[in-house]
Amino acid sequence: MKLSIIGAGYVGLPLAIAFSKFFNVYCFDVNLKRIKELQSGNDLNNQHNKNEIKKKNLIFSGDSVILENSDIFIITVPTPINKNNQPDLSMLKSASSLVAKYIKKNSLVIYESTTYPGCTNDYCVPIIEKHSNLKCGKDFDVAYSPERVNPGDKVNTLKNITKIVSANNCKTLMRVKKLYNLICKSIYQTTSIKVAESAKIIENTQRDLNIALVNEFSLIFNKLKISTNEVLKAAATKWNFHYYRPGLVGGHCISVDPYYLSFEAKRNNYLPKIILSGRKFNENMPKYIFKQIKLLLKKNKIKKKIDLCILGFSFKENIPDIRNTKILNLIKLLENEGFKYKIFDSFVSKKEVQKIYNIKIYDFNEIEKFKFDAIVLAVSHKNFKKKISFYNKFYKNLSKKIFFDLKNVYSAEDLTKNNFKYFQL
């Protein structure tokens, strides 16, 4: 049996590796840099090592001809949003067209990309049918199994999770169930593709809203001069409290998925209130943090154009993923008002950040070469979690020491003891 995967990113690669234990797997991506990287056994996303990637029956290619004669196609392309926060389905469209070109009788097409309820049947299948002249349910079958990749998480990996599967009919459902049973700990089948699409889209929406809520708590408690950090820790001693931390919400999922659900709700004449209030709130956090930075500096009579040491650039701790990082929004605001800064991050690819954003990233090891006026701890990478005394070094020549601890890494007590003026979320 021949299995092909379209998209060799965070979702496609783990699938390719897992299935290559059982089948010949052909992995296609339009990103030739990524294909080259994988061909030489390197995964710059840090998910897999060379031993896992370099396998005889696992082929990576940027030439779609490798898809020929596949029995199963798995589509794992990104589903981002455009500038108007609308679903950008262009990659789903081109992947579907591509599959149509190579699909044959009795092929199975499985979508793993996150999308709005109804998208697979109403948007994707017609594309395949149109370009292949084959009929879904008669000539080929379709299934949907939402990815649950959590970048940086070494526990909840493909192997260890419950995988949702759904399909266009019972026979296909059994087929796809059997398939994923080979590589996942447990399988959960839904009665329809729509239900599986919906289940996926609400998971991150819930997470987004819960972070928005603690962000609102943080705003309120800041006004009341109460440590949000301490409040959350205390509340977390209740058996059913969910311990979310305030902060910037970036990445490819949490900050995107709510817009997909909203899109489909609006098309059905419902304007979401809760979901969008959370999304709007989180989108506004860089601005709020920027205001707090200016406020604390003003309070301490520090002139505007100081040198900031910004710690962290990726959207999440301990990973190189820079998709939708909200540090970028914060930096733009700072730049516009003439702040100087250097960004340190040993996880992200300096080349990539330079190329995409035209921003220079320094390695954390270089930090002692420079002098700064204030520190912004923006991402809690493990190498930033030093004893607070470590950060004293940069302040030798500074009368007022300012620390913006956006990840609440330090206790208020620690910061005060070390004579820092500080802001925490």
Add this chain to the structure above:
Amino acid sequence: MKLSIIGAGYVGLPLAIAFSKFFNVYCFDVNLKRIKELQSGNDLNNQHNKNEIKKKNLIFSGDSVILENSDIFIITVPTPINKNNQPDLSMLKSASSLVAKYIKKNSLVIYESTTYPGCTNDYCVPIIEKHSNLKCGKDFDVAYSPERVNPGDKVNTLKNITKIVSANNCKTLMRVKKLYNLICKSIYQTTSIKVAESAKIIENTQRDLNIALVNEFSLIFNKLKISTNEVLKAAATKWNFHYYRPGLVGGHCISVDPYYLSFEAKRNNYLPKIILSGRKFNENMPKYIFKQIKLLLKKNKIKKKIDLCILGFSFKENIPDIRNTKILNLIKLLENEGFKYKIFDSFVSKKEVQKIYNIKIYDFNEIEKFKFDAIVLAVSHKNFKKKISFYNKFYKNLSKKIFFDLKNVYSAEDLTKNNFKYFQL
């Protein structure tokens, strides 16, 4: 040592019983009916049995003179909201005045009532000081230990939970810690009373918002003709999904606490966006359900004034608690449009409901005596969770069978198989 408790309700009674193992406990309440009930060993809240209540060193009284010479006062009075959704602190005020009358040097006053951050020190302590002519911190001390009572929950009882404690100074903190250590599994101390007040108020606010979110999901999926029930079950197979169910949010805590936090935020010039969007959404659910009831009846060409069988009246399953039950709002809407109905609930006190709301409640055992046109399953009391075939009985003479399963007790499959036209949240 003499310990007194002001308020013999859901919070006061468990405390009184627990502390009576160690001290002479005097429990005061202005509700003489409740006092009589407890004196005869009965707890209509179903939290405790006669053996626990009837103890030599546990005295219940409606005469405040029993508070005389107390070393420790614990205030557990309700903190509801008024008609404008503002904190109603009247009971906190009268309890504080009462304590002021009996307080002596070195007394400790502990508040357990849920309230907004800052209330204990800014509102309560001044009342005691004014009426007692004693000074807090010098003549007497104050502590705050938020109650975590979960009506109907037999697992997370006072004995089993982590209890937050806070106080006006270190010495008092040690004193109150030692005290609660006698009766609770573990103790968590906060650095200030404000932090403890905040921790309590956010717990239920988080719960309220999460229910509002699934309520919004339910509205959206209803429009998309997708079963919310199935979607939530599927999503719950993810390791970090929080499985909340859509529904009416009543009771004394979840539907009230967000207003307390909003009150203090507004006083500090911040208008909550997330919190209030959730609250507003949940407040609107009776109206939404009412509309769906009318819609389904209209679809099935059933004339308006049909006879509804409403199952459940309490705000939560398997308890008699009728505080802020939203079934009431639903009933008012139905009444206004001329619907007839009978309500069945074997948990609530029929007398109390008649007295407070002027509504007749029937026992579930009587249900087979009557004929109805449609069923509204509003509270998932255990005795309502029959096999779906049970409900067929009431429809013998009815051509179209309608089931409003507001608690998603049944699967869509079950309802369909039994020929019910149904609406589920």
